[in-house]
Amino acid sequence: MEKNIITMWAILALFMVLAILSFTTDASDPDPLQDFCVATEVPEFEVFVNGKFCKNPKKVTADDFFYKGFNIPGEIKIPQGAVVTMVNYKNLPGLNTQGISIARADYAPFGVNAPHEHPRATEVFAVVKGSFYAGFVTTDNKLYDKILNEGDAMVFPRSLYHFQLNLGDTNAFAFVAFNSQNPARADVARGVFGAKGVFGTTPKIYDDVLSKTFLVDKTVIEQIQSQILSINV
Known part of the structure; x- marks a missing residue:
């Protein structure tokens, strides 16, 4: 049923x-x-x-x-x-x-x-x-x-x-x-914090840009980046 x-x-x-x-x-x-x-x-x-x-x-x-x-x-x-x-x-x-x-x-x-x-x-x-x-x-x-x-x-x-x-x-x-044969996709987290291929920008965005944008220490940025890059699909 x-x-x-x-x-x-x-x-x-x-x-x-x-x-x-x-x-x-x-x-x-x-x-x-x-x-x-x-x-x-x-x-x-x-x-x-x-x-x-x-x-x-x-x-x-x-x-x-x-x-x-x-x-x-x-x-x-x-x-x-x-x-x-x-x-x-x-x-x-x-x-x-x-x-x-x-x-x-x-x-x-x-x-x-x-x-x-x-x-x-x-x-x-x-x-x-x-x-x-x-x-x-x-x-x-x-x-x-x-x-x-x-x-x-x-x-x-x-x-x-x-x-x-x-x-x-x-x-x-x-x-x-989708009303497109190729809608494409841009992820916030992967696009900003990633650093390779589909998981982010190539080359990666400078940590200075991200730390000032999100008002956090560079170590926080590095921690997020490592978590994003650890995803293996």
């Missing part, structure tokens, strides 16, 4: 997310100039459109528009207790130039999707299982926050920092949609 209810909410959440996205076109990718542009990594004899090479339409198959595995929870490896499984033009090539992508967000008990922003997309977060505390901060430093339960959805405007916290002591998940 519980499984059927979750499945029902999953279907409703997907329809709701896609419906809401149809009204968020102002910040979306440019409109496609053709029926489709299936992404390809082999540019020879292909056509260049919207940032990715397009597959020859004569070589396109139904598999280019198909993704399998959205029902499988993501593996949570980081101590924050959350993981987002993106489905975009990279693993669903038919999304290229369509101005949309979708994701599954999984949370461990009391897990948090730490404050971050998407520079190229508005996000719609639809709860399938569990309860969340979620919110975003405007450029006027105003917080808009809500408690979200199963069947609820919340919009996070483009480029504004936002977060979600699982309020329960069991696993939870949500479906997330």
